[in-house]
Each structure stands twice: as structure tokens, then as C-alpha cells.
Amino acid sequence: MTYTIDAYTRIGQNPINEDGLIINHQQSIFGVIDGVTSLNEETYEGLTAGRHATNAVQEYLNNHQQSKFNMMSIKDITMDANYAIDQRMKELNAHPIETKDRFQCCHAVIRINDDQKIIEWSQTADCMIYAIFRNEENKEERMIVKKINEDRFKSREIDRLEQWRNHNLDEFKRGEWPEEMKQEALNYRNFANLSSEYTVLNGDSALKKVLNNGSIPMSNLEAVILHTDGLYPVVNSEEDLIMDLYNEGCQPIVDKIHQFELNDMDRMKVVRSKVHDDKAAIVIQFNK
Numbered sequence: 001m002t003y004t005i006d007a008y009t010r011i012g013q014n015p016i017n018e019d020g021l022i023i024n025h026q027q028s029i030f031g032v033i034d035g036v037t038s039l040n041e042e043t044y045e046g047l048t049a050g051r052h053a054t055n056a057v058q059e060y061l062n063n064h065q066q067s068k069f070n071m072m073s074i075k076d077i078t079m080d081a082n083y084a085i086d087q088r089m090k091e092l093n094a095h096p097i098e099t100k101d102r103f104q105c106c107h108a109v110i111r112i113n114d115d116q117k118i119i120e121w122s123q124t125a126d127c128m129i130y131a132i133f134r135n136e137e138n139k140e141e142r143m144i145v146k147k148i149n150e151d152r153f154k155s156r157e158i159d160r161l162e163q164w165r166n167h168n169l170d171e172f173k174r175g176e177w178p179e180e181m182k183q184e185a186l187n188y189r190n191f192a193n194l195s196s197e198y199t200v201l202n203g204d205s206a207l208k209k210v211l212n213n214g215s216i217p218m219s220n221l222e223a224v225i226l227h228t229d230g231l232y233p234v235v236n237s238e239e240d241l242i243m244d245l246y247n248e249g250c251q252p253i254v255d256k257i258h259q260f261e262l263n264d265m266d267r268m269k270v271v272r273s274k275v276h277d278d279k280a281a282i283v284i285q286f287n288k
Contacts, residue, residue, distance in 0.1 A: 086203030
């Protein structure tokens with residue numbers, strides 16, 4: 001099956017964009033990565049731990065052209081990318097004692113499998129995968145949007161942010177995290193990959209037991225859309241956001257969200273941890 005790719009990433013409010021794109025045409029592997037922002041300002045050779053995690057996964061999945069990929073499942077390919085983070089930490093002499101100190105990123109990745117007529121996928125944390133199917137039975141509703149994975153992480157984050165806002169509104173508007181919230185968020189990272197509720201790529205083999213993965217049938221498939229958590233519906237529903245990405249393209253929608261954020265600097269219209277988060281999105285549209 002032939003396809004076209006539209007992809008875009010935009011830096012947020014921090015000096016380094018920790019989001020990244022996977023575009024490997026030879027292996028038909030595509031995706032988005034979101035480096036987990038450190039709660040301290042430590043860097044390694046000028047880059048954050050989150051950016052290093054993104055780079056390790058991005059370089060592995062973008063640059064590897066071996067035919068062995070054809071014999072591997074998407075789960076095994078993802079685990080190899082995960083181990084690349086562990087190798088990067090060793091190269092940088094980063095020796096984390098606790099899970100929370102590991103380089104981390106989350107991801108959403110697909111592989112187009114023409115032989116089996118399926119789209120294989122894997123995903124962690126709050127990166128999202130959607131499929132758009134052609135509705136052959138209802139001409140008035142031409143497209144059907146299906147959410148492929150659940151975001152188990154986002155609701156907990158929003159609850160925590162709302163507690164922060166209720167605790168000290170002025171502090172929230174300034175974006176000054178209370179010390180106890182920083183510590184809580186940091187400690188929570190020690191629970192990464194202990195269950196499917198909180199999964200990340202962090203170089204740890206524990207991911208293998210809880211990695212979210214599956215497949216999408218190609219029948220009547222119009223498009224697959226992946227995005228990091230920097231994209232969110234600012235007016236209507238998630239389905240509207242996905243159809244906007246499909247109809248208008250990644251860059252216009254990312255830029256619209258950025259403009260919305262400029263008009264919501266105190267984060268009162270949409271509760272979020274930053275005014276501007278990094279953003280990455282990719283649309284794979286399949287030709288009939």
C-alpha cells in the first residue's frame with residue numbers, strides 16, 4: 001500500500017525541544033517521541049536527559065536499515081530502541097541509582113506490514129495513536145475516528161495540576177511548582193514500568209512485560225495519526241483534533257495550538273504543566 005507522510009515538530013518554552021519524529025521509509029516505521037523533562041537542570045554534553053533519550057530512540061529507529069527488522073515484531077524492535085537509551089547513559093557515564101533518575105521518553109510508533117495487511121504499533125505513556133477508517137456504509141459520515149490506545153497517564157496529571165491550582169492560584173499562574181509537588185512527581189517516576197498504568201522507554205528491561213502494542217487492520221484504513229501530549233483539543237473533542245490534523249496538516253494545527261497558548265498564558269482555559277510544551281505529530285495517509 002502506498003502512502004504520504006506529513007510530519008512536524010515545534011519547540012515549546014524550554015531551550016531544547018525534547019520531542020522527535022521517526023521517519024524510516026525503508027523499514028516503513030514512523031512515529032513520535034516525547035523526552036521526559038527532568039525536574040532538575042542537569043545536562044549531559046549540553047543536552048537534557050529527556051533529549052538524550054529521544055535521540056537514542058530516534059537514531060536507532062531512523063537509521064537502522066537491516067533486513068533483520070523484517071523478522072522482528074514491533075515489540076522487539078521497540079525493546080531494542082529502549083536498550084539504546086541504556087547504552088546512551090553508559091556512554092555519558094550516567095549511572096542512575098533509582099528508576100526516577102534514568103533517561104526517559106515516551107513514544108508512539110507504527111510499522112506498515114504489507115504482507116499481513118496490518119499496521120503494527122507500540123506505545124508508552126501519553127503519546128497517542130488514532131486510526132481513521134473510511135465508512136463504506138454511511139456516505140453522510142464518511143470517516144470514522146478510532147482511538148487505538150488509552151492515555152492512562154493524563155488524568156492523573158490533570159488531577160495533580162488542579163490540586164496545585166487550588167492550593168495556590170498565584171503560584172500556579174506563575175508556573176512555580178511547589179517543592180512538595182516536584183518531589184511527588186519525581187518519586188512517581190520510580191513506578192515506571194511496574195504496571196501498564198505508567199510506561200516509558202528508559203533502558204530498563206522491565207518495560208517488556210508492560211509495553212502497550214497491537215495491530216490495526218488495513219481494510220478501509222484512510223490514515224493513522226500519532227502525536228505527543230503537547231497537542232490537545234483546545235475547543236472541541238479529540239476526534240475534532242484528529243480530523244483537523246488529517247484535513248489541514250500538522251504544522252497549521254500545531255501553530256494554532258501555540259497561538260491558543262499565547263492567549264492562555266495563565267493556563268486557566270486548559271490546565272497544563274507548561275504554557276508551551278514541545279509538540280510533535282505525524283499523519284500517514286494511505287492511498288486507495
